[in-house]
Amino acid sequence: MSRSSDPVSSNPVTSEHGRSAAADVSPWGDMRQVLHARVLAALPQQHKHPEINDFYAHIRNYPERGGKGLRGQLVLLSAALHGGQWQGAVEVAAALELFQNWVLVHDDIEDDSEERRGQPALHVQIGMPPALNVGDALHVYMWQLLHAQHHLPRFQEILQTFGWMIQRTAEGQHLDLSWVSQGRFDVSEGEYFEMVTRKTAYYTVVAPLQLGALCAGVTPDERMIEAGKALGVAFQIRDDVLNLMPDISYGKEFAGDLYEAKRTLILAHTFAGCTSEEHETLCRRLAKARSAKTDEDIAAILGLIDKYGSLEHAQQVAERYAATGLQQLHDITHHLPNQAAAAVLFNLVESLASRRT
Amino acid sequence: MSRSSDPVSSNPVTSEHGRSAAADVSPWGDMRQVLHARVLAALPQQHKHPEINDFYAHIRNYPERGGKGLRGQLVLLSAALHGGQWQGAVEVAAALELFQNWVLVHDDIEDDSEERRGQPALHVQIGMPPALNVGDALHVYMWQLLHAQHHLPRFQEILQTFGWMIQRTAEGQHLDLSWVSQGRFDVSEGEYFEMVTRKTAYYTVVAPLQLGALCAGVTPDERMIEAGKALGVAFQIRDDVLNLMPDISYGKEFAGDLYEAKRTLILAHTFAGCTSEEHETLCRRLAKARSAKTDEDIAAILGLIDKYGSLEHAQQVAERYAATGLQQLHDITHHLPNQAAAAVLFNLVESLASRRT
Numbered sequence: 001m002s003r004s005s006d007p008v009s010s011n012p013v014t015s016e017h018g019r020s021a022a023a024d025v026s027p028w029g030d031m032r033q034v035l036h037a038r039v040l041a042a043l044p045q046q047h048k049h050p051e052i053n054d055f056y057a058h059i060r061n062y063p064e065r066g067g068k069g070l071r072g073q074l075v076l077l078s079a080a081l082h083g084g085q086w087q088g089a090v091e092v093a094a095a096l097e098l099f100q101n102w103v104l105v106h107d108d109i110e111d112d113s114e115e116r117r118g119q120p121a122l123h124v125q126i127g128m129p130p131a132l133n134v135g136d137a138l139h140v141y142m143w144q145l146l147h148a149q150h151h152l153p154r155f156q157e158i159l160q161t162f163g164w165m166i167q168r169t170a171e172g173q174h175l176d177l178s179w180v181s182q183g184r185f186d187v188s189e190g191e192y193f194e195m196v197t198r199k200t201a202y203y204t205v206v207a208p209l210q211l212g213a214l215c216a217g218v219t220p221d222e223r224m225i226e227a228g229k230a231l232g233v234a235f236q237i238r239d240d241v242l243n244l245m246p247d248i249s250y251g252k253e254f255a256g257d258l259y260e261a262k263r264t265l266i267l268a269h270t271f272a273g274c275t276s277e278e279h280e281t282l283c284r285r286l287a288k289a290r291s292a293k294t295d296e297d298i299a300a301i302l303g304l305i306d307k308y309g310s311l312e313h314a315q316q317v318a319e320r321y322a323a324t325g326l327q328q329l330h331d332i333t334h335h336l337p338n339q340a341a342a343a344v345l346f347n348l349v350e351s352l353a354s355r356r357t
Numbered sequence: 358m359s360r361s362s363d364p365v366s367s368n369p370v371t372s373e374h375g376r377s378a379a380a381d382v383s384p385w386g387d388m389r390q391v392l393h394a395r396v397l398a399a400l401p402q403q404h405k406h407p408e409i410n411d412f413y414a415h416i417r418n419y420p421e422r423g424g425k426g427l428r429g430q431l432v433l434l435s436a437a438l439h440g441g442q443w444q445g446a447v448e449v450a451a452a453l454e455l456f457q458n459w460v461l462v463h464d465d466i467e468d469d470s471e472e473r474r475g476q477p478a479l480h481v482q483i484g485m486p487p488a489l490n491v492g493d494a495l496h497v498y499m500w501q502l503l504h505a506q507h508h509l510p511r512f513q514e515i516l517q518t519f520g521w522m523i524q525r526t527a528e529g530q531h532l533d534l535s536w537v538s539q540g541r542f543d544v545s546e547g548e549y550f551e552m553v554t555r556k557t558a559y560y561t562v563v564a565p566l567q568l569g570a571l572c573a574g575v576t577p578d579e580r581m582i583e584a585g586k587a588l589g590v591a592f593q594i595r596d597d598v599l600n601l602m603p604d605i606s607y608g609k610e611f612a613g614d615l616y617e618a619k620r621t622l623i624l625a626h627t628f629a630g631c632t633s634e635e636h637e638t639l640c641r642r643l644a645k646a647r648s649a650k651t652d653e654d655i656a657a658i659l660g661l662i663d664k665y666g667s668l669e670h671a672q673q674v675a676e677r678y679a680a681t682g683l684q685q686l687h688d689i690t691h692h693l694p695n696q697a698a699a700a701v702l703f704n705l706v707e708s709l710a711s712r713r714t
Contacts, residue, residue, distance in 0.1 A: 049551070055531040106493060110486035129467035130534045132489065136463060137527040139493070143500055144520045147513070156507055163501045170494040174412040177487045194406070 031086060035072045038094040039063050039101075042145040043138075058126060058134045059141065062101040065117040071208050072097040073348060078212020080341035081333060089215035091149050092158060096208060098142035099166065103203075105135035110177060111260070154214040161214065165207040172199025179263055185286045186271040186279065187263050193233065195263070201232025205325075205349070221332045230325030234353035237318035240264040244302070244311055258301050259293055261286040265317060269310040278304055322353035388443060392429045395451040396420050396458075399502040400495075415483060415491045416498065419458040422474040428565050429454040430705060435569020437698035438690060446572035448506050449515060453565060455499035456519070460526065460560075462492035467534060468617070511571040518571065522564040529556025536620055542643045543628040543636065544620050550590065552620070558589025562682075562706070578689045587682030591710035594675035597621040601659070601668055615658050616650055618643040622674060626667040635661055679710035 040063055044056040072093035079089035107113070108121040109128055115121060123131035146162060149155060175195040179187055187195075206228030213220040243257045244266065257264060267286075271279060282304060285297040305311055329349065333342055397420055401413040429450035436446035464470070465478040466485055472478060480488035503519060506512060532552040536544055544552075563585030570577040600614045601623065614621060624643075628636060639661060642654040662668055686706065690699055 051532055051535050052528050054535070055528060103493075106489055110489055127534075127538050130531060130538060132463055132467055133527055133530050133534060136460075136496070137524060139496060140520055140523045140527070143516075147516045147520065150513060156504070159500075159504045163497055163504065166497045167494060170490055170497070171409050171412060173490050174415075174487060174494075175408055177484075177490060178408050178411070181484050181487060 031073055031076050032069050034087075034090060035069050035076065035093055035097065036066065038090050039069075039072075039097045042091075042094055042098065043141055055130075055134070055137070058122065058130065059137050061122055061125075061134070062105055062116065062138075063098070065119060067097075067100070067117060069093075069097055070348065070352060071100060071204055074205065074208035074345070075212045075215065077341050077345035077348060078209045079215040080212075080338050081336050081345055082213045082216035082218045083337040084212075084216025084218075086341075088152075089212060091145055092152075092211055092215050095142050095145045095162070096203075096211065098138060098145065099162070099203065102135045102138035102142060103169065105131060105138060107173070109135075110173070152215065153217050158211060158214050161207055161210050165203050168198045168202040172196065172202075175199070176263060180261075183287060185261060185263070185267065185283050187268055189265060189268045189272065192263060192265050192268045196233055196236045196265075197229050200236040201229045204235055204352070205229075205232040209329075223328060223332050227325050227328035227332060230321045230328065231349055231353045234318045234321035234325060237265050237314050237321070238353065240266055241311060241315050241318060244305070255298050255302070258286070258298050259290045265314045266305055266310045269313045270305050270308050273308040273310075274304060319354065322350070325353060326350065388430055388433050389426050391444075391447060392426050392433065392450055392454065393423065395447050396426075396429075396454045399448075399451055399455065400498055412491070412494070415479065415487065416494050418479055418482075418491070419462055419473065419495075420455070422476060424454075424457070424474060426450075426454055427705065427709060428457060428561060431562065431565035431702070432569045432572065434698050434702035434705060435566045436572040437569075437695050438693050438702055439570045439573035439575045440694040441569075441573025441575075443698075445509075446569060448502055449509075449568055449572050452499050452502045452519070453560075453568065455495060455502065456523065456560065459492045459495035459499060462488060462495060464530070466492075467530070509572065510574050515568060515571050518564055518567050522560050525555045525559040529553065529559075532556070533620060537618075540644060542618060542620070542624065542640050544625055546622060546625045546629065549620060549622050549625045553590055553593045553622075554586050557593040558586045561592055561709070562586070562589040566686075580685060580689050584682050584685035584689060587678045587685065588706055588710045591675045591678035591682060594622050594671050594678070595710065597623055598668060598672050598675060601662070612655050612659070615643070615655050616647045622671045623662055623667045626670045627662050627665050630665040630667075631661060676711065679707070682710060683707065 040060065043060050043063060047053045047056055075093035075096055076086040076089050080086045104116060105122050108116055109123045109132055113121050114124060119125075121131075122134060125131075126134075143162075146159060149158065152158060172195050175191070176199060179185075206225055209224050209228050210220040213224075240257060240262070244255060246254050253259075267282075271282065274282065282301060285293070285301055288297060326346065326349065329346070333345075336342065397417065400417050400420060404410045404413055432450035432453055433443040433446050437443045461473060462479050465473055466480045466489055470478050471481060476482075478488075479491060482488075483491075500519075503516060506515065509515060529552050532548070533556060536542075563582055566581045566585050567577040570581075597614060597619070601612060603611050610616075624639075628639065631639065639658060642650070642658055645654060683703065683706065686703070690702075693699065
């Protein structure tokens with residue numbers, strides 16, 4: 001189902017929480033803009049053949065919509081933290097942003113999502129078959145950008161990390177899609193963690209931290225995997241919790257996850273606790289097509305989530321994962337050379353894993 | 358629309374034309390089997406998680422169906438022709454076969470094809486969203502196999518050739534899909550050549566010839582691009598001609614291209630010659646959904662193709678392209694070291710570009 005939201009925001013990420021004003025005047029103040037420009041520079045601009053020119057515009061479509069570039073910035077900050085220059089990691093960070101973009105094009109088809117970053121999804125704009133093909137082309141531009149980085153001393157490991165990351169993400173996506181195919185809503189918490197670790201945590205935190213180290217010429221600490229998994233899982237659970245908090249505006253439709261019957265820790269918890277009659281009710285209401293779901297359906301599901309305290313449970317789990325991950329990350333990084341970068345990186349990671357908006 | 362047929366055959370390609378019996382006892386007699394085994398060895402075998410295990414089986418699905426492996430064999434023969442050992446090019450050839458496989462998974466979704474190599478298409482078997490995701494994973498296994506070839510002296514150029522080839526193929530596919538989206542059937546011969554050169558010729562002939570040279574450590578002759586384009590175009594036109602020859606069994610449904618309203622040189626020629634009334638008839642009948650097309654529709658279209666001699670025209674064009682391409686290829690290769698390999702390669706290329714079954 002749909003990936004985590006990545007709402008457009010005009011604020012640099014370093015100032016989002018009002019606690020890192022120093023970062024705005026830091027050497028990485030323009031990091032996000034540089035990253036975004038590099039993403040677009042990796043893509044084809046124009047072609048004399050009008051239809052191929054259109055094709056190139058479709059390839060730039062999602063990247064031009066923007067986004068926070070959180071994962072790319074994590075790469076840059078991790079490179080700095082490990083003693084490198086963030087500027088030397090911009091291409092690899094941009095490739096990670098391209099990954100996010102082609103995956104979103106294909107995800108939106110797989111989930112039949114209507115919107116992406118406030119505009120119609122690409123397959124809604126140009127039709128499914130051409131959009132699928134655009135995603136494939138964007139995928140190749142990602143590899144081409146990476147292949148041009150062969151001067152980096154850890155080039156082979158960077159390629160391996162990308163390959164490994166994409167395979168894990170595809171496996172997580174398969175778990176999610178296979179539940180959808182089977183019409184299964186009552187996934188266990190264990191199944192949820194397995195899915196979300198693969199689908200979200202690797203590419204959101206684990207791989208960015210590792211790629212930054214590799215760009216700085218450093219072998220990533222093995223413990224980064226566990227730390228990144230905890231933080232990535234916390235990020236996704238928080239995203240799901242925010243979706244069910246009506247008073248919070250964060251760029252996605254309130255309870256959109258229930259309309260889409262997205263498998264979340266929240267629902268896994270409700271399913272685990274509810275009676276067999278409630279179980280049947282939940283499945284029946286969730287199974288309705290998005291357009292067939294009524295306010296009453298959503299209210300009934302929300303009522304059961306509330307009855308079992310599943311939102312609070314998920315929030316607590318997210319906070320526990322975030323705290324564990326941050327502590328692990330601190331243990332790994334507190335001796336590293338660039339503690340100014342560490343401060344900004346921790347701020348970014350915290351904003352991911354514990355964000356309230 | 359759908360790619361060229363690649364029917365399953367149990368005969369090694371070198372014996373298909375009964376004129377290269379020597380090749381069967383040659384050092385490359387088991388080339389095809391070695392190639393197929395290498396393709397499968399590059400893919401994941403099993404996983405303890407049952408659903409990920411299923412995912413791995415889906416990834417192996419199309420590759421396990423077999424196929425002639427013509428493009429991979431072209432790489433191997435080109436490597437030998439350029440003075441290398443074909444065994445040293447097996448991984449790169451296998452990667453090209455993986456390319457063909459992931460493209461077919463996605464193509465079958467884009468065209469909503471029902472069958473592939475005599476079995477239901479993957480998205481028919483497991484549903485569209487999981488099949489799309491399987492194609493993405495297969496795409497990454499292709500790159501991972503290539504990335505492991507970093508010991509090859511022309512490693513960077515091999516990566517570049519793959520990237521360039523896939524981009525051209527995607528551009529050709531976009532042209533074709535955009536005509537489908539627009540409901541345009543009356544493409545000109547010029548438009549057809551532009552599309553088919555990108556969509557078929559690069560990955561069928563141009564890139565295989567170049568990749569073989571690179572695997573042998575040799576810079577590909579620049580004239581190989583023109584030769585390969587001519588041969589690849591001839592291959593596709595022949596494929597389209599065979600589809601409309603009722604007395605020939607070559608693994609695809611007779612006139613399936615008309616049911617699918619595939620844009621071919623044959624139709625381009627008929628459109629160019631017919632009256633405005635016939636033009637309207639052609640468009641109306643082609644525009645019907647596959648299942649709505651009657652025998653009368655097909656007979657009417659075939660009647661116009663026959664009236665304007667478009668099948669014969671296409672066959673002549675294919676033969677002219679094949680002859681030109683073979684002559685160019687001869688000019689480029691006649692001085693190369695391994696003329697025994699050249700003989701087998703020419704036999705294979707001729708079978709592609711001029712095949713009658």
